[in-house]
Amino acid sequence: MRVWMRRGVWACLFWPVAQLFQFLLGFRLGLILLGYQSQTRVAVPVIVVGNIFVGGTGKTPLVIYLVQQLRAAGWTPGVISRGYAAEAAAVTLVTADALAQVVGDEPLLIHTRTNAPVVVGRQRVAAAQMLLLAHPEVNVIISDDGLQHYALARDVEIVLFDQRGVGNGWLLPAGPLREPVQRRRDFTVVNLPADAPLPALGVPADAPVLRMQLLAGAVYQLCDPQKTQTLQHLASTALEITAVAGIGNPQRFFTMLAAAGVQCKGLPMPDHYAFHATSFAQITSDIILMTEKDAVKCRQLAALRQDARIWVVPVDAQLDPHFAQQIIELISEKQHGRTLA
CATH class of the missing domain: 3.40.50 (Rossmann fold)
Incomplete structure (x- = not known):
């Protein structure tokens, strides 16, 4: 990971491979935009919480925060997740007595903390469809990670960083990024203490950046x-x-x-x-x-x-309350028939 924080010898050696990776990413996205690869849009708004920096940046506390905020505003949220390292081969509904090794530690924690319905599966579309079938009362889906899973259409994208920012700013394997820093998003959030300076994020100087703090209970x-x-x-x-x-x-x-x-x-x-x-x-x-x-x-x-x-x-995410309100406004537009993405 330290190699990815600067543009040293090893990073430069892998830079040509990173350029090929960027071309493949652009080609894949182009197929979707041109209609050669379809996206599936489910009947409810979809919020994707993810990161372009490999590894953990604090997505789980942010997902829990969103579930709580949406519920407080009268929505009925559900969550889908890949369930990293989960042994479950099929799409699986997470229950209170589920084994972490089967459904994944993060999905189990989200369900335990929020009691919201959670479905894990490698295919995000299948997970979303099962969630709505098992819980028809759900009227908004939060995807824990999944920025790069474009088969599922989304209405709000949240990209989360931490104090490492974008590292050396290069794509894998020369750097720590799964996608270019310029990728579209609706919100940029940084998991950072209140007194810590914002890291370099590669976004325009006038682009709003929201700070998320994790407070211990x-x-x-x-x-x-x-x-x-x-x-x-x-x-x-x-x-x-x-x-x-x-x-x-x-x-x-x-x-x-x-x-x-x-x-x-x-x-x-x-x-x-x-x-x-x-x-x-x-x-x-x-x-x-x-x-x-x-x-x-x-x-x-x-x-x-x-x-x-x-x-x-335990930790709880703390953000500007206007953040949740902006998300609610966006998904309310979708609920009333307007297509956002």
């Missing part, structure tokens, strides 16, 4: 979620703490804890890490802090579910 014990405490209280103790993060950008989790005054040892794991019964056997700390995304997997393992040292740090 009350920390709860995995084996007994009724037991809670604040990060500030943890910071005031003399307990030895280890923080575990199997997410796309573990450092973001560790930085958030440090900003709250929590002194801990950071233990980064690969994104979507498959925990096992002895994952923490060698850890001698008094407290193990983890993300909710990791917790949905750990609570399904008896040995970890019973480990009283494990505490979960």
Whole structure:
């Protein structure tokens, strides 16, 4: 990943391949725009939340935020997702007792946090169709990722970045980008603390950029979620703490804890890490802090579910309230018969 943050020797070696990749992307999009490849439009508005920077940028908290905001405005949202690393081969409806390894950790977390209907599947069109068939009350669909899955027509596109911005600004494999920075979108959102400067995003200077902050809620014990405490209280103790993060950008989790005054040892794991019964056997700390995304997997393992040292740090996305209102206005136009995209 560090290689992709600058235009060094290795990035330059792969630059010709990145040019070929860009040509193929443009050719594929051109086929759709010219009508040689069709898009399927479902009966309700579709909002796509994605990123062009490979890896995690905070899409799951943003999806949860949108579900909550839409519901508060009287909508009935549903979610579709690829379910990264999910074993389910067919389109699958996520239930409360679903295994994270089958449906994916992020879709399970979204369903657990919001109780919204969630469907996972490699084919976004099939997932959307199943969602509407199983839950006809749904009147807006949020696609967790899927910017590059153009087979499903969309009405609102949200591109999410974090503090890494666009890296060196080059496409794969010379850089970290799945698509050019100039790709169309309706909203550009950056997952960034309030006091951090905006990174380079490659967008026009006058283009609006919305800042999203992830705020930690009350920390709860995995084996007994009724037991809670604040990060500030943890910071005031003399307990030895280890923080575990199997997410796309573990450092973001560790930085958030440090900003709250929590002194801990950071233990980064690969994104979507498959925990096992002895994952923490060698850890001698008094407290193990983890993300909710990791917790949905750990609570399904008896040995970890019973480990009283494990505490979960939930986060909530915070954005300008006008953001949700603008989205609602756009999808309201679609609901009343106007085609947006």
